[in-house]
Amino acid sequence: MPQGDLAHKDARTAILDAAERLFAELGYGGASMRAIAREAGVNQALVHYYFDSKDGLFSAVIERRAGDINLRRDDGLDALLAGGTPNLEAVVEALLRPTIELGHDDARGGAHYAKLIVALANGSDGRSRLLTSRHYDAIARRYIDALQTALPGLDRPSAVRGYLYCIGVALSVMARTGRAATLSDGVCDDDDPDVIIARVVPFLCAGLRALVVSGRSGAAGPTPTAQSS
Amino acid sequence: MPQGDLAHKDARTAILDAAERLFAELGYGGASMRAIAREAGVNQALVHYYFDSKDGLFSAVIERRAGDINLRRDDGLDALLAGGTPNLEAVVEALLRPTIELGHDDARGGAHYAKLIVALANGSDGRSRLLTSRHYDAIARRYIDALQTALPGLDRPSAVRGYLYCIGVALSVMARTGRAATLSDGVCDDDDPDVIIARVVPFLCAGLRALVVSGRSGAAGPTPTAQSS
DNA sequence: GTCTATAGTTCGATAGAC
DNA sequence: GTCTATCGAACTATAGAC
Structure with missing residues (x-):
């Protein structure tokens, strides 16, 4: 249930969480888009769909926390x-x-x-x-x-x-x-x-x-x- | 100074210098053995000859400075x-x-x-x-x-x-x-x-x-x- | 010590079906 | 929005000639 279920973590959020974890533990260069997708439980192409590039994903990870x-x-x-x-x-x-x-x-x-x-x-x-x-x-x-x-x-x-x-x-x-x-x-x-x-x-x-x-x-x-x- | 020439930076030192620079600028995961060898002006296999692995090279870089x-x-x-x-x-x-x-x-x-x-x-x-x-x-x-x-x-x-x-x-x-x-x-x-x-x-x-x-x-x-x- | 060559993986990114 | 399939490049590491 991806649309409208509050208890379900949507793909975008799952990717951000996984990316944050792997960027933190392995560094920007050490964390791969493949590993992030796997950790998030989504397809690798979906990461590019949401965030375009590795750089875009990293920026989004930072932005989410900085706003808070x-x-x-x-x-x-x-x-x-x-x-x-x-x-x-x-x-x-x-x-x-x-x-x-x-x-x-x-x-x-x-x-x-x-x-x-x-x-x-x-x-x-x-x-x-x-x-x-x-x-x-x-x-x-x-x-x-x-x-x-x-x-x-x-x-x-x-x-x-x-x-x-x-x-x-x-x-x-x-x-x-x-x-x-x-x-x-x-x-x-x-x-x-x-x-x-x-x-x-x-x-x-x-x-x-x-x-x-x-x-x-x-x-x-x-x-x-x-x-x- | 491997063969008595003080002005010449030997391969080992050149590799350490190059590795330090690239590890510093790109992180451990972002710096590749290939790029380090290229920057040092030596063959890629030579890096493994001196330091075994990427991890061994990183350790050696840290050790040199820590000693000083x-x-x-x-x-x-x-x-x-x-x-x-x-x-x-x-x-x-x-x-x-x-x-x-x-x-x-x-x-x-x-x-x-x-x-x-x-x-x-x-x-x-x-x-x-x-x-x-x-x-x-x-x-x-x-x-x-x-x-x-x-x-x-x-x-x-x-x-x-x-x-x-x-x-x-x-x-x-x-x-x-x-x-x-x-x-x-x-x-x-x-x-x-x-x-x-x-x-x-x-x-x-x-x-x-x-x-x-x-x-x-x-x-x-x-x-x-x-x-x- | 220094090299070539290459095995075997993994990488970021995209095209295109559904 | 989610998937499969794949391209082309880069990766660590090693085998083996010199």
């Missing part, structure tokens, strides 16, 4: 700005929560989304840059503005860099390489998004506040603050 | 520890400088190394995990120890996570996605490793110090410090 994430990020920021000058912690949390939550929601394929977005955001090839810019430039600029609003004295270049540091840490957490568990001999096996966010936000906000101080001295010097030791 | 980086990191830490209790900023800089410097040394193929190490460190596939663990576990544990020495009160799990946050930011900087330039409309076009390190180290150290404070309250709560606003 950016909607949540926009809403989060709208809510914060409606209440006057927002708190820095709240801004950083509003930025990271949607993607970290989705990335850990394995019932919704979060692990695959996470691997994919990490590879996309850190990719410097043409395809990654194009898609990242297309889907994330606007929301990034909104949040960079918000960082400056929440943290007076943070100049524009520092806000841009600070934003990217936040994204960098979020990506490293979402990558789920199992490295924390390995290096802590099993003590750190963090899976709850709330706990992850609660740990990462104070780290990032302290760093962002330090950018205000060190940003004042221009570009030079390692600024050996050393308030302890 | 870890030597520098070990030396840096040895020097610091010889002078008594090290400064936190110095530890973080010793950790990041070797990889950031190499990643920006384009005369030595730094851009390719950078892309490769970013993909490796953020990869959650079996190959990435195996190679990362094999080449970076020992040095990671040394630096996690050093973070605890330089920052009394930082418990082990927090030190592990803090270490990974530092690596995460370093990777995001090394990825050179061109995103800082895009989002700042060309103002941020950071290429000098010294400048990058000078900016990133204070950010990370402030974050690490915040881990001591927030680590005290256990795992719960978003710890709304909010010293501003």
